[in-house]
Amino acid sequence: MKPTLSKQTIVNVFEGKASPLQKSLVQEWLEVPENQELYFQWLEEWERDNPQFFPDQETAYRKSLQQRQNPATPFLDEAAEGKRVRSGRYIWRLAASVLLLLSSGTALFFKDELLYRHYETSYGEIRTFTLPDESRVVLNANTTLKIPRFDLSQTDRRAWLSGEAEFSVKHTKDHRRFVVSTPDNLEVQVLGTEFIVYSRNRGSKVVLNKGKVQIRLKDQTAPPLVIRPGDVVNLSRQGRLTLRHQQPVSQHGAWKDHRFIFNNTTMSEVASQLTERFGVRFVIRDSTLARRTLGGTFKARTPDEILPILCDMLNLEVRHGPDAPDTYELISLP
Template sequence: MNETIYKQTVRALFEGRATAPQKSMILDFLSVPENQELYFLWLEEWELQNPQIIADTDPAYFRLIGKSIAPESHTPTPPATPRNWFWLMGIAASVTFLLVVTGYLFRDSILHKKYTTAYGELKSLVLQDGSRVVLNANSTLTVPRFDFGKKSREVQLSGEAEFSVTHLPNNRRFIVRTPDQLEVQVLGTEFMVYSRARGSKVVLNKGSVQLRSLKNKDTKPLVISPGDVVTVSKQGSLTLSHNQSVAAHAGWKDHHFTFQDTPVSQIADQLNETFGVRIIIADSSLSKRTLGGTFKAETADDFLQVMSDILGVRIIPGTGKTPETYTLTY
């Protein structure tokens, strides 16, 4: 992507001189989430440089209909006629329509900011209220763009993250919501939330949090204490375990994987979540074998080599497939 060309094209849109191909180019540019952040940065920069825009209506109209403008002369510009105003109203209506359509299509990007991580990537964030977040691989955190901490502190998480929430003088609650309708409410504490296709899990390090499943109305809110781990079923039921090792659940921050008699089939699921690889287990007896211990791996190949050494299995990489595929066999 040539950022300079896109920036010039976006500025042309702000100034009302973008052509139809340029507008199409901008819509393609905005279809990529990362580019939406650039768009708003350029908009803010342009607004600061142009605090007041005085429209030159006749040249704008001629540019709009594709006609050339006569060479500049020193003859005073005649006063606006009804036809001039008609042209101006038409241009204003077109611009208003474009703004409405853009606002509708990108309303979520306008109101929210998304932080994402790729497979195998970790990312540390500091939110507007001072709270800190560490995002695990293949995760997305959605945060309100305006007045975060003043009016609300609600975020949405898909994936896995550790939160260190700052307590505010106004006692504003911090709420994490997940795709499976789990709601985690806190004031100031440290905890981890896991939310993927296999289900959700909350691990509390410090303070206290309240969990509530909006999917199952029969499930009462649950308040947990440090060392507690809560797993959420697909039906929304909450299962509480006390006195768990928080460090074992937080190892991903250092690229550590901790297992305790974990079946190979579940390990394969975790590798898919973290690295985006597909694991084919050739033998049903192999899928039931278990693995225990803590292992450091920053790539799928690193971990698969460990599995090969410990379990005595062969790892056969696929060829030309997406996602990257590996077969485990004896």
């Protein structure tokens, strides 16, 4: 039976006051997955209650210039030196917490759960989350988002997205940027605004609802692309950015209501969207059918809610693979 520990025992670990027996009990306690998340929650609470201070780099730079002119001038004053020492102590405490988790024998570190919070949705699922900075994010189906657990840099707020999400970013008092990165090196930079980011195998897309957004490719030196409300930017798989102005941006967020909006959309594109949303596979062997277009708005939470409608509209038949129940073959009827 795993020990039940008090919050104070865990806090003693953060403060470097835990005895060898307490550390051993904490290691056993951390073998329970539910306790690992509680451990991080208490660590973040302790960090907020015990704010750490970092050196003022600008002040240090000015003092370094003074030192060149007057070697007797110390590089850092006592207050700055005190900040440096406190920062070092904090890093050691954080490192001790990391080592404690590693020594517990869990696989948490190898899934990078240790350093990042993960927000995920499964196929057909849409969820809303509030981030630690009070920004709000709505995740479309089959989407993952991760953000750092520990805010040590005190510079940008960073997030990594794979899938599709709508962000409502809260502007902070210190004007820290919120930066979203995608697997194809697209980087979206904002201070506080509302926008949608799509990033899947078929490419990436940014849709701006409010405010102003800067977009850049991390592997290019070109200046960031600035977009404004109503703009939609697409990044192709070949790495080419396309900007369109005055777009009906509300259509790009129809997925929040489990809706599909097709506007002269080819059946091959319709099949791709259904695959991304529901995780099923579509087979269209007839190239003529693949090029047929469809228009209209459809609400569906599962493939079975939309496929009968498509069959009636386009005179199709749907066949299930006997050995692959998640595979649908679309066939034109005579």
